[in-house]
Amino acid sequence: MVTIFVICNTLLIIGGIILNLIPLSDDLHVYFALRFIHEYFPNHKTCLIILLKASIFPVIPHMLVVHAYQILYYTQHSNFQIQLFNKVIAEVDFWETPLRETELFYSKPYQKGIEKKLKFCIQRLQVLINAYIVKTKEIGTLIALFAICGVLMGIGFSLYLFSGKFTPEYYLRLTFMTLVAVTTFSSIIWGGQSTETIITEMITALCQVRWYNFSQTNKKLYLILLTNMMKDRKIKFTENYSINYQLGLAVLSDRQFAMFIFAALFFLIIFYLYHQNVKLNRILCTFPEPPKKFLLGHVLDITSTTDVLNVFSKYINNYGPTIKLRAATLFAGLGTTDYKLCELLLSNNRILSKSLNYQYARNWLGNGLLISDGDYWRRHRKILTPAFHFEILKQFVETFESVGKVFVEKLDISQGPSVDLPPLVTLCTLDVICETAMGTQINAQKGQNAKYVQSVREMCRILIDRGLSPLKILNNTYWMTKDYYIEKKSLKVLHSFTSSVIEKRKAERNERNCTKLAFLDLLLKFSNEGELLTDQELREEVDTFMFEGHDTTASSISFVLFCLANHPEVQEKVLREQNELFGDDKDPSVTYHELQKMKYLEQVIKETLRLYPAVPIIGRCTSEDITFGEHFIPKDTNIAIYIYGIHRNPEHFPEPETFNPDRFKNSNSLPPYAYIPFSAGPRNCIGQKFAMLEIKSIVSRVVRCFELRPAEPYHSLVLSAETVLKSANGIKIGIRKRI
Numbered sequence: 001m002v003t004i005f006v007i008c009n010t011l012l013i014i015g016g017i018i019l020n021l022i023p024l025s026d027d028l029h030v031y032f033a034l035r036f037i038h039e040y041f042p043n044h045k046t047c048l049i050i051l052l053k054a055s056i057f058p059v060i061p062h063m064l065v066v067h068a069y070q071i072l073y074y075t076q077h078s079n080f081q082i083q084l085f086n087k088v089i090a091e092v093d094f095w096e097t098p099l100r101e102t103e104l105f106y107s108k109p110y111q112k113g114i115e116k117k118l119k120f121c122i123q124r125l126q127v128l129i130n131a132y133i134v135k136t137k138e139i140g141t142l143i144a145l146f147a148i149c150g151v152l153m154g155i156g157f158s159l160y161l162f163s164g165k166f167t168p169e170y171y172l173r174l175t176f177m178t179l180v181a182v183t184t185f186s187s188i189i190w191g192g193q194s195t196e197t198i199i200t201e202m203i204t205a206l207c208q209v210r211w212y213n214f215s216q217t218n219k220k221l222y223l224i225l226l227t228n229m230m231k232d233r234k235i236k237f238t239e240n241y242s243i244n245y246q247l248g249l250a251v252l253s254d255r256q257f258a259m260f261i262f263a264a265l266f267f268l269i270i271f272y273l274y275h276q277n278v279k280l281n282r283i284l285c286t287f288p289e290p291p292k293k294f295l296l297g298h299v300l301d302i303t304s305t306t307d308v309l310n311v312f313s314k315y316i317n318n319y320g321p322t323i324k325l326r327a328a329t330l331f332a333g334l335g336t337t338d339y340k341l342c343e344l345l346l347s348n349n350r351i352l353s354k355s356l357n358y359q360y361a362r363n364w365l366g367n368g369l370l371i372s373d374g375d376y377w378r379r380h381r382k383i384l385t386p387a388f389h390f391e392i393l394k395q396f397v398e399t400f401e402s403v404g405k406v407f408v409e410k411l412d413i414s415q416g417p418s419v420d421l422p423p424l425v426t427l428c429t430l431d432v433i434c435e436t437a438m439g440t441q442i443n444a445q446k447g448q449n450a451k452y453v454q455s456v457r458e459m460c461r462i463l464i465d466r467g468l469s470p471l472k473i474l475n476n477t478y479w480m481t482k483d484y485y486i487e488k489k490s491l492k493v494l495h496s497f498t499s500s501v502i503e504k505r506k507a508e509r510n511e512r513n514c515t516k517l518a519f520l521d522l523l524l525k526f527s528n529e530g531e532l533l534t535d536q537e538l539r540e541e542v543d544t545f546m547f548e549g550h551d552t553t554a555s556s557i558s559f560v561l562f563c564l565a566n567h568p569e570v571q572e573k574v575l576r577e578q579n580e581l582f583g584d585d586k587d588p589s590v591t592y593h594e595l596q597k598m599k600y601l602e603q604v605i606k607e608t609l610r611l612y613p614a615v616p617i618i619g620r621c622t623s624e625d626i627t628f629g630e631h632f633i634p635k636d637t638n639i640a641i642y643i644y645g646i647h648r649n650p651e652h653f654p655e656p657e658t659f660n661p662d663r664f665k666n667s668n669s670l671p672p673y674a675y676i677p678f679s680a681g682p683r684n685c686i687g688q689k690f691a692m693l694e695i696k697s698i699v700s701r702v703v704r705c706f707e708l709r710p711a712e713p714y715h716s717l718v719l720s721a722e723t724v725l726k727s728a729n730g731i732k733i734g735i736r737k738r739i
């Protein structure tokens with residue numbers, strides 16, 4: 001039984017080491033020792049952290065059990081000797097020198113002989129019994145201490161568990177730790193219990209031996225037993241400190257062996273990674289590479305979404321417009337702000353594949369337009385493009401306006417010196433996209449369909465979390481995290497909602513002729529006329545619109561309002577333009593043509609999208625070898641196109657950090673790929689005109705109704721590159737109704 005516990009314990013320790021080595025964002029708060037290393041050994045921190053984390057799991061339980069096993073071994077070993085001894089004794093003729101009763105009563109020398117033998121035996125027996133009493137006490141104390149430790153650890157773990165501060169990865173680590181503790185304690189307690197039984201048996205056996213028949217054979221056996229049992233097998237340093245070297249080694253050999261195998265595996269993996277590292281050094285070697293961590297590459301440089309833009313900008317400023325980046329020793333890719341390289345990539349009709357991180361959205365969006373590639377994408381893009389024709393977009397203006405009205409009502413209720421925009425704007429754009437994409441009103445702004453809205457939110461969050469959390473990156477480990485189950489639940493809600501809407505629209509189309517068609521109706525119409533889209537393909541495209549078409553516009557509207565609030569002179573000009581169009585009419589029914597006439601507002605939106613592009617980074621994977629100047633980029637290279645950085649190139653945008661809508665008075669002088677908020681080339685944003693109209697409709701309505709001011713207290717943004725650009729501390733402005 002003890003062996004089974006030891007084997008489980010060793011396997012759990014190995015699992016624990018692996019989990020512990022995967023860095024998590026909160027590690028610095030959890031392991032105080034890591035802070036110490038960061039502070040005092042910044043140059044060797046990677047190496048030291050690996051050593052520290054790799055040793056915590058094996059060393060602690062190892063230290064805990066060594067002493068316990070020595071005691072166990074001592075008693076078990078003695079027990080074995082005594083059993084052997086008893087067996088031999090049973091075969092010995094005890095009555096070889098039978099007790100001579102008469103002489104025992106009358107002969108003094110005979111009595112003396114027996115007394116001497118008995119005294120000797122009693123003394124030896126006493127020594128043995130004392131030794132066992134000591135050992136039993138030791139094991140008793142040990143078990144009591146272990147029990148106290150166990151209870152303390154249990155309380156500690158429970159506090160962690162209920163603190164609710166940890167991510168599921170920490171809970172997984174804790175589970176392993178708990179199991180290691182449980183198996184360690186159980187093995188010792190189990191061993192301790194059996195030792196006590198053994199000791200009792202041994203003493204009983206010893207007591208039964210008739211030592212007064214101290215024949216030569218018995219004497220010899222007795223001496224062998226004593227020598228074996230009593231011999232100290234210690235390397236002695238002082239009287240108090242000694243290592244019971246042989247016993248320890250013998251008992252722990254199983255564990256040592258397992259540890260050895262693990263160490264060998266560990267070094268093999270390190271060697272493999274090192275080899276991969278050397279291989280990756282050769283690829284893309286003509287591009288500059290920011291300093292990387294041994295074996296880890298640049299993964300630890302970005303640990304949260306708020307790091308992305310700063311770290312990327314630092315790289316680009318220090319090392320040039322295109323840099324090589326590495327995710328551990330497994331992948332090497334490029335990050336670029338070079339508009340010429342962007343042109344080469346984005347205008348190429350054969351480089352259509354998206355980079356690896358888009359795959360996280362596959363469970364939700366399937367083969368929708370955003371993720372698919374090759375001929376499948378070409379066919380679908382061809383089918384979907386007519387749905388974004390301006391004649392069709394015209395009819396959506398009515399929806400923008402009616403949803404905008406509700407939005408303004410909501411702002412009216414929330415107005416004040418500091419209003420956080422994204423929560424309100426996101427519900428508004430969700431209402432717009434649901435009505436335009438599916439022809440269904442979900443009334444998110446009025447608090448209806450909360451489950452659907454919540455599921456969309458959860459999915460957007462999970463897509464980002466998966467790229468940053470080591471356990472969630474790979475599908476093989478993703479299932480161990482809580483998000484896997486949240487995703488499953490959310491997808492069920494999202495997919496069943498879209499599927500039921502499709503079914504309903506299909507039935508309605510057959511019954512009546514709708515005048516206001518949603519994207520879904522158009523897809524049904526086009527696919528009836530030409531190539532048929534299956535129900536699943538329809539669902540995936542509608543889901544893609546839902547994903548691409550609400551967070552992007554919500555982010556853009558929020559940033560536009562923020563910029564207007566913080567630049568009163570620009571807001572004044574926007575208001576003037578509105579007054580010129582609508583005069584004193586406070587609640588005009590705005591048409592498509594009037595939206596087209598809002599030229600200055602368009603400049604403001606363009607400038608906002610330059611500073612705060614809703615999609616700050618996009619990715620491509622090269623499907624063929626490319627030569628770019630002196631550089632060679634092999635097939636299957638992942639390239640991150642850093643739109644946020646491209647838009648801050650002082651060559652094209654002097655004083656890039658300044659908000660100046662007049663830059664776009666005449667933007668024709670810009671090189672074609674120097675400004676790409678909607679990407680460019682064959683895979684550009686299919687919904688860009690739709691987005692522009694929606695933003696104009698909502699923002700113009702807000703400006704007509706409210707005076708926007710900087711938030712009080714002043715609010716500075718903490719930009720965060722999530723599925724779209726957000727601000728980690730919200731986007732806050734002051735809002736006051738115009739009189």
Ligand code: HEM
Nearest residue numbers: 369370548549552553556614615618678679685686687691
């Ligand atoms: C301000 C708002 C928006 C911005 C900044 C924006 C930006 C972008 C960008 C940069 C891409 C390229 C993504 C890539 O290459 O990986 C894209 C693609 C796409 N966008 Fe938008 N978008 C916006 C609004 C919309 C809306 C409202 C819709 C739908 C109604 C939409 C639908 C799509 C689709 C379907 C794609 C994939 C196109 C393809 O790969 O063929 N977008 N968008």
